[in-house]
Amino acid sequence: MNLDTLVDRKNTDCVKWDALQEVYGRDDVLPLWIADMDFKSSPKIIEALIKRAEHGVFGYPTTPKSVFKPFIEWNAKRNGLGIDEEWILTCPGVAVAFSIGVQAYTKEGDGVMIQTPVYPPFHSAVKNNNRIMVENELVEKDGYYTINFDDFERKIIDNNVKLFILCNPHNPVGRVWKKEELEKMADICLKHDVKIFSDEIHSDLIFKGKKFVSALSLDGKYKKILITAMAPSKTFNIPGLYSSIVLIPDKNMMEDYKKVSDGLAIGEITIFGLTAMEASYKHGEEWLANVMEYIEDNAEYLDTFIKENMPEIKYRKPEGTYLGWLDFRNVFSTQEELDDFLINKAKIGLNSGETFGRNGEGFARINLGCQRAILIDALNRIKNALYKG
Incomplete structure (x- = not known):
């Protein structure tokens, strides 16, 4: 499998490449934004889909237990998780699942906590369901983000928080939360009767030397307040097939x-x-092992390129996900200036930092799930626009 091979995704009805005019106001930007990869999925997945399509009848499906067995075994092997089949529900997507969670575990006017900067649908799931969005802003130092636990508890008490939506690994900052961090948050939530929705969609995309800890692996006392969601969509680049798993022990x-x-x-x-x-x-x-090795090499290339060519931009390699969080605050004074520069001068499509929260202003998210040639092109576009004006 040669991951350097370019795959032409234009005119395939994909958001990443075919919605550029709608998103950026022009169609000549190089897209490294929405979180899907530019690699072909695993040949084994493609083969299974072709075999199923050849049957030719596509009636209403049942969900056989055989679907869940590999998922349970996968998590036991990789994460040491003991998952009971009785906990499992299916869902088209994790964003759908946490939106359902907001409706199921809170009522209008209740507080729902998120940790900004964070994936924009976290914001909309709260606001569009007429809940109060409460932000426990992550604390950034030299590109590394930590949790302000005092603020976490104070915000819960002061804002009638009933649900906390956790992102682990965290999108966009790339943290893979440690067991101690998870336990501290879970203890506070248990103390104040706050449910936890743990979005673990990026849990298989972990960099070497880091270990993913699922909220489900914590002490059993937390299971009465916990709902977890995982999916093959990010891991195997199949988000357009809309398949996710929700785990609810209680x-x-x-x-x-x-x-x-x-x-x-x-x-x-x-x-x-x-x-x-x-x-x-x-x-x-x-397939995943090969892809993760390639993505880690992309992250290393990005890190080296920035240090050698654009040191004003700050970047710290993530612990997980295939996303990079670029800090342009030393270069541009407003998000508007940054966005205009990226779109109209560098002509690349990244995710605007402010869409992740107020403390995302001055940042942009870049997708490293692409061929090296695309990444190199994007970085040279930024460098040339920055220094040649």
Whole structure:
């Protein structure tokens, strides 16, 4: 598998390459924004999908237990997780799941806490459901982010917080939270009867030397306040197949979640989503290992290029995810100036930092799940626009 091989994604109805005019106001930007990869998915997944398509009948699917077995075994092997099949529900996407969670575990006017800067749908899931968005802003020092636990607890008490949406690994800052950090947050939530929704969609995308700790692996006492979501979508580059897994150990929390999801008629995933999910966890390990090695090399290339060519820009390699968080605050005084520079001068499409929260202003998120040639092109565009004006 040669990951350097360019794949032409234009005119395939993909958001990343075909929605540039709508997103950036021009169609000549090089896109390194939305979090899907430019690599072909695992040949084993493609093979399974072709085999299923050749059957030719695509009626309403049931969800066989055979789909969950590889997922359970995958997590036992990689993360030491003991997952009970009774905890499992399916969902089209993790963002759908945490939006359901907001409706299931809070009521209008309740506080829902997020840790900014964070994935924009966290914001919209709270605001669009008429809940109060409460921000526990992460603390940044030299590109490394930590949690202000005093602020975390104070915000919970002062704002009637009923649900905390955790991002682990964290998008966009790339932290893989340590066990002690997770336990400290979980203790505070347990103390104040706050439910935790742990978005673990990037949990298989972990850099060498780092270990992912799922909220589900913590002490059993936390399971009565915990809902977790995972998916093969980011891991195996199949987000367009809309297949995710929701894990709810507590029966009462399960009932509350199902009441909302059933009421909205949301929960089932497609035949092809089921097929791809099973094939991913059965056969995807070697493919993923190759992809992660390539992404880590991309992160190393980005780090070296910035230090050698654009030292005003600050970047710290992530602990997980295939995303980079670029700090332009030494170069531009406003997000508007930064966005204009990237789009209209450098002509590259990144995610604007302010969409992740107030403390994302002056930053941009870059997608490292691309061929090296695309990354090199993007970095040279930034350098040339920065120094040649």
